[in-house]
Amino acid sequence: MAPPHSFFRSTSFRLLAWYAAVFVASVAVLFLIVYWITITAFDDQLSDSVERETEVLVELYRSRGLNPLVRAIELRTVELRPPRRYYLLQDAAGKRIAGNLPPMKPLEGERILPVSSLLADRSAKPDDPADAYPIVAHGRLLENGGFLLVGESRYRAVTAREAIVQALAWGIAITVLLAAAGGAALGVGFLRRIEEINRTTRSIIDGDLGQRVPASGSGDEMDRLAKNLNAMLDRIQVLMESLKRVSDDIAHDLRTPLSRLRHQLEAARGKAPAGGEPVIEQSIVEVDAILETFSALLRISQIEAGARRAAFSEVSVEQIVSAVCDAYAPVAEDRRQQLKARLANVPPIHGDRELLTQMVANLIENSMHHCPAGVDITVGLAQEAGAPVLRVADTGPGIPAGERENVFRRFYRLEASRTTPGSGLGLALVKAVADLHGASIELSDNQPGLCVAIRFPAPTAARGRTVQTQR
Amino acid sequence: MKILLIEDDPHTAAYVVNGLRERGHVVDHSASGRDGLLLASGGAYEVMIIDRMLPGLDGLAIVKTIRAAGTRAPVLLLTTLGGVNDRVEGLEAGADDYLTKPFAFAELLARVNALARRPPIVDEATVLRVADLELDRLKRTVTRSGKRIELQPQEFRLLEYLMRNAGQVVTRTMLLENVWEFHFDPHTSIVETHISRLRAKVDREFGEELIHTVRGSGYSLGASP
Numbered sequence: 001m002a003p004p005h006s007f008f009r010s011t012s013f014r015l016l017a018w019y020a021a022v023f024v025a026s027v028a029v030l031f032l033i034v035y036w037i038t039i040t041a042f043d044d045q046l047s048d049s050v051e052r053e054t055e056v057l058v059e060l061y062r063s064r065g066l067n068p069l070v071r072a073i074e075l076r077t078v079e080l081r082p083p084r085r086y087y088l089l090q091d092a093a094g095k096r097i098a099g100n101l102p103p104m105k106p107l108e109g110e111r112i113l114p115v116s117s118l119l120a121d122r123s124a125k126p127d128d129p130a131d132a133y134p135i136v137a138h139g140r141l142l143e144n145g146g147f148l149l150v151g152e153s154r155y156r157a158v159t160a161r162e163a164i165v166q167a168l169a170w171g172i173a174i175t176v177l178l179a180a181a182g183g184a185a186l187g188v189g190f191l192r193r194i195e196e197i198n199r200t201t202r203s204i205i206d207g208d209l210g211q212r213v214p215a216s217g218s219g220d221e222m223d224r225l226a227k228n229l230n231a232m233l234d235r236i237q238v239l240m241e242s243l244k245r246v247s248d249d250i251a252h253d254l255r256t257p258l259s260r261l262r263h264q265l266e267a268a269r270g271k272a273p274a275g276g277e278p279v280i281e282q283s284i285v286e287v288d289a290i291l292e293t294f295s296a297l298l299r300i301s302q303i304e305a306g307a308r309r310a311a312f313s314e315v316s317v318e319q320i321v322s323a324v325c326d327a328y329a330p331v332a333e334d335r336r337q338q339l340k341a342r343l344a345n346v347p348p349i350h351g352d353r354e355l356l357t358q359m360v361a362n363l364i365e366n367s368m369h370h371c372p373a374g375v376d377i378t379v380g381l382a383q384e385a386g387a388p389v390l391r392v393a394d395t396g397p398g399i400p401a402g403e404r405e406n407v408f409r410r411f412y413r414l415e416a417s418r419t420t421p422g423s424g425l426g427l428a429l430v431k432a433v434a435d436l437h438g439a440s441i442e443l444s445d446n447q448p449g450l451c452v453a454i455r456f457p458a459p460t461a462a463r464g465r466t467v468q469t470q471r
Numbered sequence: 472m473k474i475l476l477i478e479d480d481p482h483t484a485a486y487v488v489n490g491l492r493e494r495g496h497v498v499d500h501s502a503s504g505r506d507g508l509l510l511a512s513g514g515a516y517e518v519m520i521i522d523r524m525l526p527g528l529d530g531l532a533i534v535k536t537i538r539a540a541g542t543r544a545p546v547l548l549l550t551t552l553g554g555v556n557d558r559v560e561g562l563e564a565g566a567d568d569y570l571t572k573p574f575a576f577a578e579l580l581a582r583v584n585a586l587a588r589r590p591p592i593v594d595e596a597t598v599l600r601v602a603d604l605e606l607d608r609l610k611r612t613v614t615r616s617g618k619r620i621e622l623q624p625q626e627f628r629l630l631e632y633l634m635r636n637a638g639q640v641v642t643r644t645m646l647l648e649n650v651w652e653f654h655f656d657p658h659t660s661i662v663e664t665h666i667s668r669l670r671a672k673v674d675r676e677f678g679e680e681l682i683h684t685v686r687g688s689g690y691s692l693g694a695s696p
Contacts, residue, residue: 259573
């Protein structure tokens with residue numbers, strides 16, 4: 001629940017990471033195609049070039065004979081102009097006649113010569129960088145049994161390929177950066193608006209129903225979401241207010257005549273004819289019971305509405321529980337029950353002292369009313385996993401497992417306790433107070449008896465929530 | 472005692488006014504918030520009883536206004552809401568006590584008397600004395616006829632509250648609120664149990680009873696009933 005959410009764990013980050021990955025992958029595929037086509041074009045061009053030169057020299061040999069060919073080759077091997085080429089002319093015996101390559105096996109057609117084949121002859125220009133690269137060569141057998149080979153260094157193709165690879169690497173790096181930066185910019189904006197919605201809903205959960213999600217006014221999907229949420233909140237607020245109005249109306253319209261009735265009964269008390277007094281007393285008790293049920297219902301509704309949370313402060317559960325136990329211990333003793341408190345030191349929680357006091361009192365009274373004389377009622381307070389846990393356990397008849405969920409419902413009473421006094425609202429109030437404090441309730445078998453555990457949230461989490469509310 | 476009542480419900484108003492007048496108090500009554508505010512600012516009342524929900528101007532606003540104007544007279548707020556926040560809001564606005572309708576007249580009367588006699592906090596004596604009973608608030612000791620009585624902390628607080636309101640009726644609800652800080656009605660006899668234990672220690676071994684039960688109202692501590 002701790003805001004601010006890590007950006008890297010957010011949905012928008014995941015979406016953007018996917019988007020960036022797909023984007024980078026498609027750019028990479030595009031670059032690969034460009035690379036492949038360019039390299040192939042370079043190699044084709046090189047093959048064409050050596051083949052054409054071979055044709056020219058073969059043509060020269062055919063038309064003019066061997067000597068002009070030898071001269072032409074010698075002339076070309078000393079030429080400085082690019083493209084730098086390699087030549088070999090050998091006779092039928094495999095002896096070199098001209099050129100700057102060592103003799104080799106006469107093979108027709110294209111082949112690639114490794115760099116090592118050059119080392120035999122470095123007459124021309126030993127420090128030419130092109131010498132460090134393989135050669136694309138084209139060989140032809142001559143009519144006199146001789147062999148002619150023309151080659152060209154792949155130097156330019158290789159350097160061009162390196163340049164292209166470097167350019168593509170930069171291109172991909174920039175693409176990744178742009179995708180990440182653009183994605184982060186979009187994502188942070190998106191996340192900020194989601195966080196605004198989260199903040200608003202949290203303060204509404206904390207009881208401030210007047211909050212609304214801010215809209216940016218751009219009319220986009222987020223604005224529409226904000227608008228719909230606000231419309232829903234308006235509706236909830238109207239419903240809550242009408243519920244509160246109905247409750248208040250019941251309080252005012254029904255309690256007022258009941259109060260009058262009570263006043264009249266009280267006024268009649270002294271004037272009743274002989275024997276009438278007990279009837280009037282009994283009627284006052286009955287009216288008080290009805291009025292009390294009304295109060296309890298209204299109180300539960302108000303607690304559930306959560307408005308009380310605004311008045312929360314740091315309270316010591318330990319102090320509250322200890323005070324309530326002190327108040328009830330003599331009462332239990334008079335009923336021949338034993339009330340024991342086992343209280344550990346727990347950190348203070350954020351809550352409402354008055355309501356927590358009533359909650360503890362209701363739990364103790366619940367055990368006292370539903371247990372016969374002779375039982376032990378133990379109130380325990382412990383710290384478990386950093387959070388205070390209150391346990392009220394008795395050794396009485398307990399509650400069947402199937403009924404445990406129901407006892408927190410208003411007016412719900414177990415079959416066995418229908419005849420005992422009580423409104424059936426005590427545990428409903430306990431639940432309302434626990435919910436208000438974000439605490440969970442567990443009912444379990446105390447073997448024998450009932451154990452009610454109230455697990456409060458860890459104090460740090462509770463404090464974190466207030467800080468947000470105050471923002 | 473001169474008392475002001477601001478209450479719009481005629482029935483409750485008649486009930487309160489008649490009850491108070493029967494006991495010899497002078498009561499001014501106003502049914503609307505605005506008229507009530509005029510009366511409250513004008514007359515010197517010892518206690519004011521103000522309904523929280525009023526037509527025109529509500530009770531909280533009246534209390535805030537008269538407190539801002541410097542009126543110090545104690546105020547008892549009445550309400551029909553079984554409100555959880557109401558008590559706190561009322562006290563924050565400047566009211567001194569709070570009573571939820573419907574109430575028994577005895578409850579109202581006891582609270583009005585307690586408010587009228589509420590001593591300024593600075594003047595509260597360190598040692599409280601009623602007849603031969605003596606309670607030292609600093610040393611936390613209680614003696615009767617010079618004989619030391621050992622009390623539990625809660626019994627001490629209960630006796631202290633009774634002695635501070637000696638000679639007056641204190642109701643069960645007043646005790647719950649002031650001694651135990653219980654702002655709800657428990658379904659067990661907490662007050663009765665603690666009073667009977669206190670009696671056993673304070674009264675039983677001595678001739679004269681100091682803690683009296685006032686039928687239909689509550690308890691009172693004093694030399695004579």
